Amino acid sequence: MNGITTVDRDVDLQELAAFVWREADILDRCDYDAWLALWTEDGHYIVPIGKGENYEDQVNVCYDDAKMRKMRVERFQQGFSISSAPPADTVRTVSRFVLQGATGDEILLNCAEHVVENKFGRQRIYAANLTYTLVRTGSGLRIRNKVARLLNSDGELTAFSYLF
Amino acid sequence: MSLDHSPVHHGPAHHSSVRPEDLVEHDRVQTPLYEDAALFEQEMEKIFAHSWVFVAHGSEVPEKGSFILSWVGQQPVIVVRDRKGDINVLVNRCRHRAATVCEVKKGKTSSFQCPYHGWGYGLDGSLRGVPYPEQYGKDFDKSALGMKALRVESYQNMIFATLDDGIEPLVDFLGPAKKWIDLFMKQGGGYPVKVLGEHQFTVPMNWKIQLENTTDAYHFPVVHKSFIQSLDKEAEATFNFFDKAGFVEDLGNGHSVAVMIPELIDLDENLDDPIPERFEELAQALRDEGFDEPRVRKIVRATGGAGFNLNLFPNVSLSLAFFRVLRPVGVKETAIRHVCLGMDGGPAAANRMRIRLQEHFQGPMGFGTPDDAEVWERVQRGTLGGKDLPILVNRGLVDEVPGVDGPRGHLSAETGMRASYQMWKRMMAQ
Numbered sequence: 001m002n003g004i005t006t007v008d009r010d011v012d013l014q015e016l017a018a019f020v021w022r023e024a025d026i027l028d029r030c031d032y033d034a035w036l037a038l039w040t041e042d043g044h045y046i047v048p049i050g051k052g053e054n055y056e057d058q059v060n061v062c063y064d065d066a067k068m069r070k071m072r073v074e075r076f077q078q079g080f081s082i083s084s085a086p087p088a089d090t091v092r093t094v095s096r097f098v099l100q101g102a103t104g105d106e107i108l109l110n111c112a113e114h115v116v117e118n119k120f121g122r123q124r125i126y127a128a129n130l131t132y133t134l135v136r137t138g139s140g141l142r143i144r145n146k147v148a149r150l151l152n153s154d155g156e157l158t159a160f161s162y163l164f
Numbered sequence: 165m166s167l168d169h170s171p172v173h174h175g176p177a178h179h180s181s182v183r184p185e186d187l188v189e190h191d192r193v194q195t196p197l198y199e200d201a202a203l204f205e206q207e208m209e210k211i212f213a214h215s216w217v218f219v220a221h222g223s224e225v226p227e228k229g230s231f232i233l234s235w236v237g238q239q240p241v242i243v244v245r246d247r248k249g250d251i252n253v254l255v256n257r258c259r260h261r262a263a264t265v266c267e268v269k270k271g272k273t274s275s276f277q278c279p280y281h282g283w284g285y286g287l288d289g290s291l292r293g294v295p296y297p298e299q300y301g302k303d304f305d306k307s308a309l310g311m312k313a314l315r316v317e318s319y320q321n322m323i324f325a326t327l328d329d330g331i332e333p334l335v336d337f338l339g340p341a342k343k344w345i346d347l348f349m350k351q352g353g354g355y356p357v358k359v360l361g362e363h364q365f366t367v368p369m370n371w372k373i374q375l376e377n378t379t380d381a382y383h384f385p386v387v388h389k390s391f392i393q394s395l396d397k398e399a400e401a402t403f404n405f406f407d408k409a410g411f412v413e414d415l416g417n418g419h420s421v422a423v424m425i426p427e428l429i430d431l432d433e434n435l436d437d438p439i440p441e442r443f444e445e446l447a448q449a450l451r452d453e454g455f456d457e458p459r460v461r462k463i464v465r466a467t468g469g470a471g472f473n474l475n476l477f478p479n480v481s482l483s484l485a486f487f488r489v490l491r492p493v494g495v496k497e498t499a500i501r502h503v504c505l506g507m508d509g510g511p512a513a514a515n516r517m518r519i520r521l522q523e524h525f526q527g528p529m530g531f532g533t534p535d536d537a538e539v540w541e542r543v544q545r546g547t548l549g550g551k552d553l554p555i556l557v558n559r560g561l562v563d564e565v566p567g568v569d570g571p572r573g574h575l576s577a578e579t580g581m582r583a584s585y586q587m588w589k590r591m592m593a594q
Contacts, residue, residue, distance in 0.1 A: 059504045059522060062529045075531055156365055156499050159533055159537035161538075
């Protein structure tokens with residue numbers, strides 16, 4: 001397709017949705033090694049603040065390259081973080097999938113995520129617009145970039161012991 | 165005076181007829197300080213209506229017409245720079261029927277107009293005009309119906325406001341804390357300090373649990389073990405505070421300073437020290453940009469932030485590389501801003517690194533903040549039990565010595581908490 005953004009007729013929305021649902025299940029089960037394996041090495045996991053898209057030069061809730069993702073997962077798993085031992089339980093749904101386009105090896109997908117967390121018997125609800133840059137590799141779909149833009153991201157949130 | 169209007173008392177501590185000042189002793193405070201709603205109301209009146217409260221940094225309102233929404237205690241205010249360049253802090257309430265005149269968090273404007281009936285205000289809060297003024301008659305005095313303006317004073321571009329026209333000037337209130345603010349601002353690295361962004365979150369806890377925390381170094385190796393483990397060996401050594409000659413000192417008026425990394429008190433000194441490994445990439449980027457070696461060293465050193473936490477009573481801390489601003493929302497709810505600071509006009513690579521360092525520790529998904537939030541909430545939850553038990557702030561009394569400006573204790577001492585609570589006691593007794 002040589003850089004021209006078009007919707008690839010061969011891209012199957014059901015396949016993409018199944019991939020994102022699998023990731024959602026992995027995150028709800030805190031199976032973070034499996035989550036790391038869903039990524040390519042070159043992209044970022046970003047939870048931005050506000051509407052800006054110059055993520056590198058703005059303060060984000062998180063802006064993780066492969067190294068930071070790995071460190072984040074180690075923090076969750078090592079048992080020394082009181083907020084992660086145990087973390088809040090989460091149940092999430094992902095829906096409203098819209099294929100934005102496919103360029104070269106990249107597929108751009110938007111969707112909506114609702115997460116309900118439970119900690120101390122108190123449930124909180126968060127909603128986010130997710131934007132994925134997915135790539136097709138020899139071993140299947142992988143995530144290059146994921147942006148989880150929370151509602152009220154530039155307002156007061158609460159501390160999170162899980163990922164969006 | 166009744167401190168507890170609830171019909172059920174859960175323990176032997178029956179607070180009716182207890183005066184607030186009796187709840188604070190030098191080495192301990194009583195549980196109602198965290199959870200008594202009537203006491204909270206008194207705090208809003210006696211402390212937050214009669215203190216210098218931090219509202220914004222000057223860089224958040226850089227130009228004429230720039231504004232940002234903020235709070236003084238529970239009162240919503242607008243911090244705005246007017247046409248003369250002066251800062252005004254206005255209660256965000258129309259003088260007609262009380263509607264907020266602004267709900268945009270930050271921006272630039274030439275005036276504020278109430279959305280309800282269209283009363284218009286200037287940037288200094290003065291009432292400029294009302295629709296159909298005839299029905300108010302000839303005696304209608306617009307000059308008496310400006311937005312409520314607070315007294316405003318600044319130090320090092322930190323803007324403070326107060327509802328009390330009678331209290332001492334800001335510089336007197338800050339006192340010995342001023343020199344620590346001066347030192348803190350050296351992390352501009354030769355540039356003015358500028359707000360680069362912020363993390364905001366709420367925690368179900370009383371505001372004083374946060375007030376206690378910023379000069380509480382005792383918790384750091386416990387609560388933040390997972391953060392320390394994520395650092396390289398050299399940085400890990402930097403954050404092993406108790407191996408060093410740090411201290412915590414009472415600076416008067418409720419303020420305190422905790423020096424965790426003594427070699428980073430004055431960022432203009434020790435510039436010949438080796439550049440830490442985690443800053444080597446930044447140093448090279450600055451050299452490649454054409455900065456000479458002394459400038460590279462100054463900027464790199466500034467990028468890491470200061471080596472101390474300064475707690476200013478009642479609502480702001482200057483902590484290593486950021487501001488921590490607390491807002492009492494309710495007796496068991498507190499909002500916190502972690503304000504990321506950088507170099508105004510400084511090299512993008514340095515500001516980027518400061519942002520990444522902030523994201524690493526601070527905010528809702530930082531490697532530090534969620535663990536702080538967990539233990540703070542655990543304090544609030546724990547106070548449901550054993551209401552007759554005191555909260556102990558006696559640590560380090562055993563070897564406390566006179567410091568430069570007040571009692572000085574071991575870095576892990578609760579000297580800072582004692583400073584805050586003595587100020588609390590003084591103000592609540594008035």
